[in-house]
Amino acid sequence: xxxxxxxxxxxxxSPSTASRAMHGSKIISQPTRxxxxxxxxxxxxxxxxxxxxxxxxxxxxxxxVLPVDHHEIFSNPFFLEMIRGINSICxxxxxxxxxxxxxxxxxxxxxxxxxxxxxxIRNFILLYSEKDDPVVARLQHFDVQYVVIGKPYAxxxxxxxxxxxxxxxxxxATQYLIEQGHRRICFLYSDISKMVQGDRxxxxxxxxxxxxxxxxxxxxxxxxxxxGVSALKKFFAQYPDVxxxxxxxxxxxxKLQQVLHNDPDWKVKQFSLIxxxxxxxxxxxHPTLTSVAVFPQRLGEEAAKIAMANRPTDELSTAIIVPHQxxxxxxxxxxxxxx
Numbered sequence: 001x002x003x004x005x006x007x008x009x010x011x012x013x014s015p016s017t018a019s020r021a022m023h024g025s026k027i028i029s030q031p032t033r034x035x036x037x038x039x040x041x042x043x044x045x046x047x048x049x050x051x052x053x054x055x056x057x058x059x060x061x062x063x064x065v066l067p068v069d070h071h072e073i074f075s076n077p078f079f080l081e082m083i084r085g086i087n088s089i090c091x092x093x094x095x096x097x098x099x100x101x102x103x104x105x106x107x108x109x110x111x112x113x114x115x116x117x118x119x120x121i122r123n124f125i126l127l128y129s130e131k132d133d134p135v136v137a138r139l140q141h142f143d144v145q146y147v148v149i150g151k152p153y154a155x156x157x158x159x160x161x162x163x164x165x166x167x168x169x170x171x172x173a174t175q176y177l178i179e180q181g182h183r184r185i186c187f188l189y190s191d192i193s194k195m196v197q198g199d200r201x202x203x204x205x206x207x208x209x210x211x212x213x214x215x216x217x218x219x220x221x222x223x224x225x226x227x228g229v230s231a232l233k234k235f236f237a238q239y240p241d242v243x244x245x246x247x248x249x250x251x252x253x254x255k256l257q258q259v260l261h262n263d264p265d266w267k268v269k270q271f272s273l274i275x276x277x278x279x280x281x282x283x284x285x286h287p288t289l290t291s292v293a294v295f296p297q298r299l300g301e302e303a304a305k306i307a308m309a310n311r312p313t314d315e316l317s318t319a320i321i322v323p324h325q326x327x328x329x330x331x332x333x334x335x336x337x338x339x
């Protein structure tokens with residue numbers, strides 16, 4: 001088994017420099033740190049992080065906080081892509097990640113308490129942004145650093161975050177349907193308390209307002225087929241001339257698509273659908289789903305870079321906006337304007 005001395009020899013540095021580099025010391029330059037991490041990988045060297053924690057009372061681990069909605073976590077590849085991006089950056093810097101999950105807010109907060117008190121973790125990345133989040137309140141209470149993926153609800157100028165311009169993305173998605181001749185367009189969402197959904201709704205509303213078109217909203221999770229069918233029957237009774245949907249994410253769009261295609265009356269109408277996140281399931285759908293790519297792996301990478309930057313506590317917060325792109329597939333159809 002390789003030792004820190006073997007890593008130092010491979011990297012051409014002293015053992016003490018190699019050790020400091022693996023522990024993320026501020027006095028080691030970035031090129032030297034990368035050289036040491038590369039040597040450690042080549043030798044399959046695994047630093048003893050537990051010993052490090054005992055010696056320094058600080059962890060070289062990043063706490064990654066997932067939202068309470070566990071059903072969404074394990075069914076939506078968006079979160080896995082973000083974690084993949086975080087892990088790639090942490091690995092390059094010789095750091096580890098650990099996940100904080102919970103089936104309730106109380107359980108999640110408790111797990112974070114344990115990570116801070118027993119694991120000595122001082123850096124966290126939140127994979128979501130929600131209003132009045134008790135997790136944020138607890139992290140602020142312990143005065144630990146954290147980065148949010150998504151725009152924070154409060155203290156925006158004091159909180160480092162990585163996000164897309166979701167208002168503009170919502171506008172672009174809606175405008176794309178308008179350009180295809182759609183005038184009666186519904187925005188489908190599931191949880192207005194999530195910042196990302198609220199921003200995409202604002203973008204939709206802006207595009208509709210610019211064209212003097214009515215806002216048509218539908219809140220539905222499609223947790224089971226029967227409830228979905230019932231909700232859509234009520235919806236179409238009120239809005240029979242809707243021709244297109246902007247769904248707040250791909251998973252919701254695909255659930256809607258499945259319900260529509262299982263009903264012969266709805267299927268023949270060929271509603272146009274556009275989602276967000278460009279998940280791997282978009283290309284497997286029938287028809288393939290047009291989607292707004294938001295590059296979740298890049299979001300995770302940028303968040304990890306901020307979390308590992310060793311910024312002074314009085315330094316200004318960092319905000320990074322990752323661009324988006326519409327990926328055109330077969331779920332959007334051109335129609336004649338209804339006026």
